Amino acid sequence: MRIRQYAAFWRLLWAVAGVCAMAVASITSSQACAADLADIQRRGVIRVAVPLDYPPFGTIAPDLTPIGYDIDTAHYLANRLGLSLELVPVTSANRVAYLVSGRVDLVISSLGRTAERARTIDFSVPYAPFFYGVFSARDEGMWASADALAGKTIGATRGSLEELQLSTMAPATTVIKRYEDNVTTLAAFTSGQVDYIATGTPIAASLVQQGGARVPHPVLLLKNSPCAVGLRKDAPVLRERVNAAIEAGLNDGTFEAMSHRWFGVGLPADMQPSHTLIAP
Known part of the structure; x- marks a missing residue:
């Protein structure tokens, strides 16, 4: 890219x-x-x-x-x-x-x-x-609200600001898969273990730059x-x-x-x- x-x-x-x-x-x-x-x-x-x-x-x-x-x-x-x-x-x-x-x-x-x-x-x-968001492996367009997180599984790095913010915004039916570092979180997304990831925009942009089959698309802004x-x-x-x-x-x-x-x-x-x- x-x-x-x-x-x-x-x-x-x-x-x-x-x-x-x-x-x-x-x-x-x-x-x-x-x-x-x-x-x-x-x-x-x-x-x-x-x-x-x-x-x-x-x-x-x-x-x-x-x-x-x-x-x-x-x-x-x-x-x-x-x-x-x-x-x-x-x-x-x-x-x-x-x-x-x-x-x-x-x-x-x-x-x-x-x-x-x-x-x-x-x-x-x-x-x-820097701002944080939820990104999808598919181009879904921006979601209207955090209610769209319901029933979805989101990968996030434990202890990161995006993980903390996601925890406060996600409906009860959202599954947050927490990983111990950013490398593991990104690997879960690129390998298809999760279809959604909460991360900072620079990380998402770096994945876009690298290209590949699973390019992140922004769907929800979490926090500026x-x-x-x-x-x-x-x-x-x-x-x-x-x-x-x-x-x-x-x-x-x-x-x-x-x-x-x-x-x-x-x-x-x-x-x-x-x-x-x-x-x-």
Whole structure:
């Protein structure tokens, strides 16, 4: 499937979503002690949780090098902070736990902001567009509502935002088959174990790009959820610096170029800096 079709698929999904992500609530200058960032600077290395099973956000190249939008974002932020980078592979189910337990300093893993997660961790301003949907192996057109899920079996990755959202929206007769990672979920769809899958639009678009007998077709929008960097709540200075770096990258075209590279289309017009932060 050529990149032109890939880009057209993204534009279609943005149109279905209506509008893309708006930046989260404004960040005020922190008066807390800078120990959160200072400790990392003394170490000289920032540990970043990233996906390696979720293209185009994170995957492994033929030469075994991690590549993807989230990988590029991790390198960009480490460079802006003047730190060496340690990539830590995670899954949807364990990425927040890695952050809370202190095994990583940041989560850059197609992470969406939710009220539940916000009680445990902090978030940066958005750095990438993302929304979740249900996709069919057949071209059925868009469903009118979640009522159409009744009686159907949907594959989803356990602990992912789409799985949590699907659980709240699905009628009682919907069967949700939960898999432990994204690779297994996608394999269930492409092999015909399930005819429907709940996933993020980049994953669906990557399957369209690859081609094959079972190409996903969007049938239901679940949630518009732009990606943000996850941080511990005891790291307000680090959060400020990460926010400033993201704003700078949006202004200077860094993330626009990354979007073209990995999604085949530029960032949506809505994804603009919403406030000015101190320069990193």
